Amino acid sequence: MQNTNDPRVIVALDYPSADAALALVERLDPARCRVKVGKELFTRAGPELVRRLVDGGFDVFLDLKYHDIPNTVAGACAAAADLGVWMVNVHALGGRAMMEAAREALEAGGRRPLLIAVTVLTSHSEADLAEIGLAGSPMENVQRLAALAQGSGLDGVVCSPREVATLRAAHGEGFRLVTPGIRPSGAALGDQKRVMTPGDAIRSGSDYLVIGRPVTGADDPMGVLLAVEAEIGAVLAG
Numbered sequence: 251m252q253n254t255n256d257p258r259v260i261v262a263l264d265y266p267s268a269d270a271a272l273a274l275v276e277r278l279d280p281a282r283c284r285v286k287v288g289k290e291l292f293t294r295a296g297p298e299l300v301r302r303l304v305d306g307g308f309d310v311f312l313d314l315k316y317h318d319i320p321n322t323v324a325g326a327c328a329a330a331a332d333l334g335v336w337m338v339n340v341h342a343l344g345g346r347a348m349m350e351a352a353r354e355a356l357e358a359g360g361r362r363p364l365l366i367a368v369t370v371l372t373s374h375s376e377a378d379l380a381e382i383g384l385a386g387s388p389m390e391n392v393q394r395l396a397a398l399a400q401g402s403g404l405d406g407v408v409c410s411p412r413e414v415a416t417l418r419a420a421h422g423e424g425f426r427l428v429t430p431g432i433r434p435s436g437a438a439l440g441d442q443k444r445v446m447t448p449g450d451a452i453r454s455g456s457d458y459l460v461i462g463r464p465v466t467g468a469d470d471p472m473g474v475l476l477a478v479e480a481e482i483g484a485v486l487a488g
């Protein structure tokens with residue numbers, strides 16, 4: 251079984267309503283997993299649901315991927331901190347001034363959530379990056395943006411598990427590496443392009459695994475979650 255003090259799995263509650271999300275959440279144990287509220291659920295259910303999850307004892311990753319002028323992002327991060335979330339994220343492509351403003355806004359408050367930067371979306375390939383004017387491979391872009399995030403004082407990055415080993419070597423143990431793009435063996439990729447299995451992601455050095463559709467879209471979500479937990483536990487046990 252995995253270490254219950256620091257659960258590695260973050261379940262992405264990508265549901266179209268609070269009721270649908272809460273139906274799964276009622277079966278989850280906050281000592282064994284964390285939860286993520288992203289753009290769809292937040293736009294439907296708002297801060298009230300986030301507060302409810304926090305009050306229910308869950309560590310909440312508020313995944314709104316802020317990317318705007320520094321002043322606006324700073325205000326949004328302060329608002330997220332007021333909700334009591336555990337982690338909040340911004341796009342590293344927003345640049346140094348934006349990331350520094352976000353960090354300073356959180357430092358000015360009381361309880362400070364972890365501040366993480368999205369590097370290159372896990373749905374992007376090298377061809378997708380070229381089309382939006384970013385030269386080089388996903389790995390090269392992830393490395394550059396992770397260095398910028400660390401230089402801006404952030405706590406870590408969101409990247410694909412494929413980049414984790416390289417980033418761990420470059421940035422050390424304290425730098426949080428949060429990885430979506432997790433697909434148990436045989437699971438449908440959907441729109442994800444840079445993926446790994448849960449066991450391989452942990453083996454590569456991922457701190458936290460963000461898992462959505464393989465769990466939320468399953469006939470037996472708890473069964474999938476238990477299998478993921480067992481796979482991770484086996485790797486951690488060595």
Ligand SMILES: O=C(O)c1cc(=O)[nH]c(=O)n1[C@@H]1O[C@H](COP(=O)(O)O)[C@@H](O)[C@H]1O
Nearest residue numbers: 262288313370371372408430460461462463
């Ligand atoms: O920031 C994120 O969480 C994120 C970044 C990224 O590069 N790729 C990515 O998939 N995500 C999120 O991670 C989750 C992955 O969901 P599934 O593909 O359904 O497992 C979704 O909620 C995405 O919004």
